[in-house]
Amino acid sequence: MFIYDSVLKKKVEFIPIKENEVKIYVCGPTVYDDAHLGHARSAIAFDLLRRVFIAMDYRVTFVKNFTDIDDKIINKMKESGQSLEELTSFYIKRYKDEMQALHVSDADIEPKATETVSEIVTFIEEMVKKEVAYVTSDSVYFDTSKDKQYLSLSHRLIDDEASLARVSQNDEKKDQKDFALWKFTKADEPSYKASFGEGRPGWHIECSAMIEKHLATSGAYQIDIHAGGADLLFPHHENEAAQTRCKSGQELAKYWMHNGFVTISGEKMSKSLSNSFFLKDALALYDGEVLRFYLLSTHYRANFNFSEEDLLLSKKRLDKIYRLKKRVFDASVGEISATFKANILEALSDDLNISKALAVLDEMIANANEILDKNPKDKSLKISTKANLLWLESVLGIGLHNPYMYFQIGVSETEKNEITQLIEQRNNAKKEKDFAKADAIRSLLEEKHIQLMDTVNGTQWEKVN
RNA sequence: GGCGAUAUGGCCAAGCGGUAAGGCACGAGCCUGCAAAGCUCCGAUCCCCGGUUCAAAUCCGGGUGUCGCCUCCA
Numbered sequence: 001m002f003i004y005d006s007v008l009k010k011k012v013e014f015i016p017i018k019e020n021e022v023k024i025y026v027c028g029p030t031v032y033d034d035a036h037l038g039h040a041r042s043a044i045a046f047d048l049l050r051r052v053f054i055a056m057d058y059r060v061t062f063v064k065n066f067t068d069i070d071d072k073i074i075n076k077m078k079e080s081g082q083s084l085e086e087l088t089s090f091y092i093k094r095y096k097d098e099m100q101a102l103h104v105s106d107a108d109i110e111p112k113a114t115e116t117v118s119e120i121v122t123f124i125e126e127m128v129k130k131e132v133a134y135v136t137s138d139s140v141y142f143d144t145s146k147d148k149q150y151l152s153l154s155h156r157l158i159d160d161e162a163s164l165a166r167v168s169q170n171d172e173k174k175d176q177k178d179f180a181l182w183k184f185t186k187a188d189e190p191s192y193k194a195s196f197g198e199g200r201p202g203w204h205i206e207c208s209a210m211i212e213k214h215l216a217t218s219g220a221y222q223i224d225i226h227a228g229g230a231d232l233l234f235p236h237h238e239n240e241a242a243q244t245r246c247k248s249g250q251e252l253a254k255y256w257m258h259n260g261f262v263t264i265s266g267e268k269m270s271k272s273l274s275n276s277f278f279l280k281d282a283l284a285l286y287d288g289e290v291l292r293f294y295l296l297s298t299h300y301r302a303n304f305n306f307s308e309e310d311l312l313l314s315k316k317r318l319d320k321i322y323r324l325k326k327r328v329f330d331a332s333v334g335e336i337s338a339t340f341k342a343n344i345l346e347a348l349s350d351d352l353n354i355s356k357a358l359a360v361l362d363e364m365i366a367n368a369n370e371i372l373d374k375n376p377k378d379k380s381l382k383i384s385t386k387a388n389l390l391w392l393e394s395v396l397g398i399g400l401h402n403p404y405m406y407f408q409i410g411v412s413e414t415e416k417n418e419i420t421q422l423i424e425q426r427n428n429a430k431k432e433k434d435f436a437k438a439d440a441i442r443s444l445l446e447e448k449h450i451q452l453m454d455t456v457n458g459t460q461w462e463k464v465n
Numbered sequence: 466g467g468c469g470a471u472a473u474g475g476c477c478a479a480g481c482g483g484u485a486a487g488g489c490a491c492g493a494g495c496c497u498g499c500a501a502a503g504c505u506c507c508g509a510u511c512c513c514c515g516g517u518u519c520a521a522a523u524c525c526g527g528g529u530g531u532c533g534c535c536u537c538c539a
Contacts, residue, residue, distance in 0.1 A: 009469095011481080027539075035539090042539040072537070156468065156535070203537090229539030230470090236538090259539070260470090263532075270538055297488085298478070303471080303532065310477060313489045320488090323502070347479095355479040359487035369503050373496080435498055442500075453501045460502085 001056065001349045003049075003225070004301060006233060006258040007153050011351055016224055017254060021059045023215045024050060025253070027207060027228035027236065028110070030067040031091035032076045036276040037295070037306055038229065038262045038269050039095075040102055044292055045259040045300035045352070046227045047104045047397060052348045055395045064107035065210050066092055068114050069200050074189055084114075084190050098279045101288030102295075103397040109214050113206040120201045120209040121194045123247060124181050128196060132246040133181055135196050136172035140182040145175055147242040153256070154234035179239050181205045204239035211252065212244070219250070226253035233258055260303040262295075277306060286311065287409050293318045293398050300352055312465055317358070318398065319462075324365050325389050325403040326460075327372055327382075334383035336391045340364055344392060357396075364388060376456050407462035411450075419450055423459050426452075 001014040016022050026046045029039055043064075053060045068088040077087055096106070113120075124140055127133035132146040144150045151157070180202040185191040191198045201209075216222035222244060226237065237256065244252040261268045262277075269276045282291055294314040298304050340360070347356035368385045371378055393399030401409075408416065422441050429437040442452050451464045 029539075030537090038539045040539090045539095070537095154468090154534085231534065231538055234468095234534065235536095261533070261539075266532070268533065268538090272537070301470095302478090305477095305532095307477095310489090313477070317488055320503095327503090353479075355487070359479075362487055366504075370505090373504055430498080433498080439499070446501095451501060453503095454497075455502075462502090464501095 001053070002351055003255060003257060004351045005255050006230070007256045012255070014224075014255065016058070017217055017219060017221055020057065021061075022053050022225065023061045023217070023223040024053075024063070024225045024227060025207070025211050025215060025223055026062070026064045026107070026226075027232055028064040028066050028107075029091075029095055030070050030072060030203075031088045031095065032070065032073040033091065033271075034278040034280055035095050035098055036262075036269055036278050037264075037282060038276075040098070040104075040279055040282075040291070041262050041295045041300075041304060042229050042259045043099055043104045044102060044295050044397075046257070048296060048300070048348075048352055048354070048395075049225075049227070049257070050105065051395050051397060052345070052352065055345060056349065061109075061215065062105075062107045063109045063111065063210070063214055065207060066095075066110060066112045067203065067206060068092070068112045069190060070113075070203060077190075088112075088114075094280070098283060098288075101283050102279075102292045103289060103400060104292075105397070111210045111214060113201060113210075116206060116209050116213060117192045117201065119213045120182075120205055121192070123205060123209045123212070123243070125195060127181065127243065127247050130246065134174065138172070138184055139180040139199075139202075140196055141173055141178040142181050142239065142243060142246075143174060144177040144179070144242065147246050149245060150177070150242050151238060153238045153241050156234055156238075179204060179235065181243070204236055205243060207236075208240045208243045208247070208252065211240075212248065216248075216250070221251045221254040222248070223253050225255045225257055227257040227259070230258040230260055259300045262304045262306055264306050266305060289398055289401065290315045290318060293396075296354060296396065296398075297358065299354060315465075317362075319407075320365055321361070321389065321399060322401070322403045322406045324368055324385065325399065327369070327376075328386040328389070329403055331379070331382035331386045333390070334380075334387050336387040337364075337384050340388050341391065344395065348395070361392060409463065411463050415448075419445065419461055423452065423461065427459060 002011050003014050004011045024046070029035055050060055050062050066088070069084065073084065073087060077084060080087065124133060127142065128135065128140065131143070133140055133142050182194065182196065182199050182201055182205070184197050184199040189200070191200055211222055228237065241252045244250060263269070264275055264277055267273065267275060290311070294311045295304065297314055297317070343360045344357050347353045347360055350356070368381060371381050389399060422445060426438045426441040429435070429441065445452060445461070449464050451462045453460050453462070
């Protein structure tokens, strides 16, 4: 397995801390608002990573957190009048439902910040004791000057005035680069008791504490892979790494992976630009699997420019998978082709080269179709093709629909009955060589976006866009 | 202002020094009553300029364009 390490900025061979095991931590969402396409892309990218490791027989422990205490959440509580619990449980549930629609597997552990407070407090206490953190009137800060390797992750120089001018000034901070580990709270805000004063955790500390609680090994590195969106590299991951390094003497992660952004009309979606395409809206328009396949089809590190046109084109490629699946649907389950499996894994183990993997798949599809055109009843081919498809679908997280149902998404039962009747009428017309009538029926269905296909197994239909 | 990424046929997109995968669209053909589906065939010298090399889309230098990070962000 080769992965691109975004700290080393090159592709490296993945060598696990412990043989055949891999521990992955992915930064999850802050649950104060709906998830958008960017969250989906990140989740899908690292869901693929996890599935590939599993397909390669690694024992995977996959952790994704929920940040459920934060300034933005508190602001939203004040706006909406909801309690922390009401607000965060609503968005957590929605996030999980949306991930399910996208076939993103649940993480093995899904810790919440609010469930990790005691570990966070202990973590900070130790840092204060080691004098890598200090207490001011409003917060406990991490002292970045104590970490000689600070900024080694993001390779950044932030001593220049222009950079610092963008950060709000605070005279109690020893250095403007220092960041809050704990914020002392006002009376009407959610807070937790701590020896250094009642308050709530800062954003960065929770991930360090969660990793230590749920995943950390005792060696040089706490986990194998830490992943997240490219915008998290600085300051979030830089700060996480610094805390853990100074507190435990260990490096947080052996490898760092970051996914590229989803842009719309060439611009990154962001809260401040309010150009987010929310998943609840996207999933109302498109099937979750179609959306997954589209977001999956570009390499995870490249930026992804979302367009409805491209999504519908991408669907055509997924359609081809399902059409072949229909052709082999009645076959029994058998052995997959060793060559096919090896070729797919070779592609995916090269830093998740999905384009190459899909090219291998398309070649397999074309080959199988060609043979089935010549001999529609080639039993052994049908068996191996079906096995190939089922295996691949588990690796890519697609193909969970029944292939006949897939082409009927968005068609009501009443409409289905209507279609069946019209097909019957058309077949009768065809028998009587009344092709004008048969074609009229086909045109009628086409107007309703129903495409007919006469096959050796009778007339089939698909819903088309 | 600092730092970084990227630029491949009409569109999406691989490529990681050895002579341009794949998908979609277009066109031609086979199949079909006609279609659809499927299959076959068909298109680029890789932003520009210089350099290294027997050999560069791939490495180096300099431009230009686009995007991003430096502030919440996946």
